[in-house]
Amino acid sequence: MPDNLFADLPAPGTTDEAFTTLVAEPGLIIERIVSTGQASPPGFWYEQPEAEWVLLLSGEALLRFEDESEPRRLLPGSYLDIAPKRRHRVDWTAPDSPTVWLAIHRRIP
Amino acid sequence: MPDNLFADLPAPGTTDEAFTTLVAEPGLIIERIVSTGQASPPGFWYEQPEAEWVLLLSGEALLRFEDESEPRRLLPGSYLDIAPKRRHRVDWTAPDSPTVWLAIHRRIP
Numbered sequence: 601m602p603d604n605l606f607a608d609l610p611a612p613g614t615t616d617e618a619f620t621t622l623v624a625e626p627g628l629i630i631e632r633i634v635s636t637g638q639a640s641p642p643g644f645w646y647e648q649p650e651a652e653w654v655l656l657l658s659g660e661a662l663l664r665f666e667d668e669s670e671p672r673r674l675l676p677g678s679y680l681d682i683a684p685k686r687r688h689r690v691d692w693t694a695p696d697s698p699t700v701w702l703a704i705h706r707r708i709p
Numbered sequence: 710m711p712d713n714l715f716a717d718l719p720a721p722g723t724t725d726e727a728f729t730t731l732v733a734e735p736g737l738i739i740e741r742i743v744s745t746g747q748a749s750p751p752g753f754w755y756e757q758p759e760a761e762w763v764l765l766l767s768g769e770a771l772l773r774f775e776d777e778s779e780p781r782r783l784l785p786g787s788y789l790d791i792a793p794k795r796r797h798r799v800d801w802t803a804p805d806s807p808t809v810w811l812a813i814h815r816r817i818p
Binding site: 603604605606607622623625626627628630653655657675676677678679680681702704706708709 | 712714715736739764786787788789790
């Protein structure tokens, strides 16, 4: 069987998010992230030098951009592109089932 | 609501696969492909100059490499990386429900 993004999920109640690098090439990283209820620390904003395209595969999350008043609700299939340096944070992820993300980080030439 | 890969699916019985480009940058294309029962034409093999990372999101497919004796069965969450020029074809996709793929084509520096 091929590899599967829903295999080897962390157990419920795991403290930390789980990051798995799937592809790593110059200027490109594809990774799986599994959240089990975590959110970004209060007041923390990601501000990344590279662009990040993100897809939610299972679970549910609230992702917030600093320049928007309301968080965006992500459900399975939801995707969005985060421009370099656009400040964002994860306000909430589902506490009762794994939230599986695919993230594609890339340096735009 | 954010964009969703399961929105705007082609109607059942659609003749052709549906391709939607989500990100297009130098050396990188992210696209959604929706199959509704199609397969590669008999005897046809894809042989691409760029690498392709592919993820099946819904439905089911049989993907075959010329250098393997059996096709690989892909279910939701299945992913694999297709090296440049590795000959492959889609032997089958589910006829009764949409098979949604995410494909990441990239030129490896």
